[in-house]
Amino acid sequence: MSQNAFDHLDPATLAQWLDAEEPLTLVDIRDPMSFAQGHIPGSRHLDNASVGALLDETPCERPMVVVCYHGNSSQQAAAWLAGQGYDRVYSLDGGFTDWVAQHPTRVET
Template identity: 30%
Template sequence: MKVLIIVLVILLTISVFRYFRQRTYLKTLTEAQFIEGYRKAQLIDVREPQEFKNGHILGARNIPLTQLKQRLIELRKDKPIYLYAQSEFRSARAAQVLHKNGYQDLSHLKGGFKKWTGKVK
């Protein structure tokens, strides 16, 4: 029983640490903030191609999280990157990958595409 409690405390500590660390390099933007800046940024949809085909934010490029490491060359490090997925989970994971590879100006959409009310294609 003690071992289980120790393991749970360690996992919780790691999760909290990652959450706060991520906040140092990833901005979470409201829809209004996202709309205000995404035309000047690289707008990346990290969902899978079928999800992208079913609807996406106008002007977005589809680079699925599963392909991101192989397609880093398609992204510029000198321009902001705006990420989104269905919710916030995959875009946060994508930001983690990008941050580890030297990308700095990273933002993602609060609530993800499912909360988006702006223009879609």
């Protein structure tokens, strides 16, 4: 891991991991309406109300990818999650905006 305690992940690598069915936890920290309008398949919405369940349900050794709008807020969330003891935490570079631009058919509503 980097000194930030999380790493950056590009959309192409995430797509490869999803195609290979790599075991990972994908969390989306955008607002509930944005998440409902479209998100990466397999992701779960994460906010202050649901973070406790995530921490209880997710093994610390399981890779975790954090998605936001543009890849900025996810960095803070990823750093926080790494501080909770998760071994491999990633912030999706470019966020959901870049994901949609590169993978428009890989969006779930």
